[in-house]
Amino acid sequence: MKKLSIIILFLVILSLGFSYLIPLPQKGNDGTFSFEAISKNDMASRPTRSSFPIYYMEIEDANTHLAAELDIFFINSWGEPLDDIQINLPANMVGVNNIEVFSLKINNKSVNFKSYTDKIIIYLPHTMMPEDTVIISLSFETHFKSNFTRFGKYDEIYLLSLWYPVIAPRIKDNWVSFQWIPHADPYFFETAIFEINLYTDKDIMSPHPYTHTGNHYRFKTLPIRDFSLVMGTLAGINRKIYNGPEISYYSRDHRIDLVTNTQDVFNFYSEKFGPYPYSSLVFVDVPMDYFKGMEFSGMIFLNEDQIIDLFTVAHEIAHQWWYSLVGNDQLNESWIDEGLANYAAYKYCQEKGLPVADIFKIYFSLAENTYRGFPIVRKLQDFPSAANYRQAVYLKGANFWIQVEEMIGEEETFNYLRKIQNQYQYEIIDTEILIQGLVEDYDLRASDLHKLLK
Ligand SMILES: [Zn+2]
The missing domain is CATH 2.60.40.1730 (tricorn interacting facor f3 domain)
Structure with a gap:
């Protein structure tokens, strides 16, 4: 794409922003409660x-x-x-x-x-x-x-x-x-x-x-x-994904064919990251400050005042794996879920041959250049501005995984992320877990990986 249009799109995107069985406790005779706890091995390894x-x-x-x-x-x-x-x-x-x-x-x-x-x-x-x-x-x-x-x-x-x-x-x-x-x-x-x-x-x-x-x-x-829930009346449409959840979209004004796009994104992530265990995924159009989308468990708020592009939809759906199923400390290591959500959205757009993938790849490497020497593993309040936060965390965070992909290949990168999903489902992960796993499984140097975040 022409340089001018790339720059314009870059500015537009930066200005928009994107966030883009268990037992019942049993009451004993003495009035105390106990859990018939299920051992770790009964569910995903925790x-x-x-x-x-x-x-x-x-x-x-x-x-x-x-x-x-x-x-x-x-x-x-x-x-x-x-x-x-x-x-x-x-x-x-x-x-x-x-x-x-x-x-x-x-x-x-x-x-x-x-x-x-x-x-x-x-x-x-x-x-x-x-x-x-x-x-x-x-x-x-x-x-x-x-x-x-x-x-x-x-x-x-x-x-x-x-x-x-x-x-x-x-x-x-x-x-x-x-x-x-x-x-x-x-x-x-x-x-x-x-x-x-x-x-x-x-x-x-x-x-x-x-x-x-x-x-x-x-x-x-x-x-x-x-x-999380929404109470009130909005027109809804829904569709069941084969072997997957029911997707619902509630809105005053169903602006895009969100449900059709969602099915495709959803199937891509299920294959790459592992199955989604819940029976439904709900999108609701709401007014919102700062964000085009915001993720919760099984639910995504979309900003009704902004144009919602496919990259944003893909970013938000990725949070169902990276935020919801596998969590992280979002006050100190927000690069984990935001970087992974952006990387996942990029991979989806790349797979579909969408030009936005090439554009984002340029942004990711631009951010890596701009923010070299600016560690992104830091407290939220230590980012000087909202714009600086978005560029550093969302773009440099995704660039980490693009660099990992260059070291170990696309297939192994997905295998690794799938393994993390399987091993840490319902848990909280941190930077050390991600880096140590890569060092152990692929003989990479921890210092090389840390350098990508600094
Ligand atoms: Zn996000």
Whole structure:
């Protein structure tokens, strides 16, 4: 393509941005709960965690807010004693008292805790040893005020992402607090199971399977990264993928043949990265700041005010593997999921012979040049600007995998990523895991790989 048009497209893209069985706890005669825990080997190999927390919720839709009772059955699978547990209130990153907690108990008894705007530290009455369990009970309300950004209300549509209290993730023996950076995803979650009764008169757009009678919706999920929903009425279309999930697209104005494109992208990733375990994938057009798309477990928000191109769709779908099935610390190592989502979208467009693939390949190498000497494994707040963040993390992050491909070939790169999916499904990975695996499997030098991120 002509140089001028490449430059124009480059500027346009940069300016748009792209984010582009488990058992039930059993109540014993003495009133305590225990988990009939399934061993690691019964499910996909999970090297660090042996069981998922289960979130039981009763939710009443009071129109201006949701009123909820939450019991979290939590097993200490961290392999170390815990003296406290941190609960994060993610919606409170974006506004005051969006989530309000009214009572908190451990094993049905009062407990000492310290409240902050966006988190609560619970001081455990007894040290929790590895494999010990507790029930954390909270009453809370989630309010939908005028504030709106991924979470919130517009017209009569309610975006339920980031909306409930959640046990904080843990990295290097510390609970992780979230910190709002509007142009990034400054949160991530440990995989959990959700069993939810929701009472509402509104329509539901849900990637999670449910049954309903009247206004009573009953959900029971597989292990998922986050439980997000949309409530309200939008026209939907859906189509079942052969041997795959049902794809649904809800919108005021079905702008593109999203569902057809999605099927093709979906089949490509299933073959390259491994099967998608869930029964549905939901797209919803919503207004959004900063992003063309935003990923949640089984659900993708698309910015209704922007043109959605196929690269963006492919990027967002890739997050179902790299964010949702295999997670990472998005506050310190966002290059992992964003780099992989961009690399995956690039590979899809390349496979289809779309010119955008060649253009992106140029961007990736331009970013590598521009950001040489600028380490991309860094805290979100240490990026000087939103533009700098996008170029460095999204483009240089993808370039890492293009360089790996040059070292070991395309087929082995996909084999490796598939192996990571298989080995770390429902887990959190980090830069070290990715690099060490490449060093061991392909006899590469760790220093050469680290250099690509510096
Ligand atoms: Zn993304």
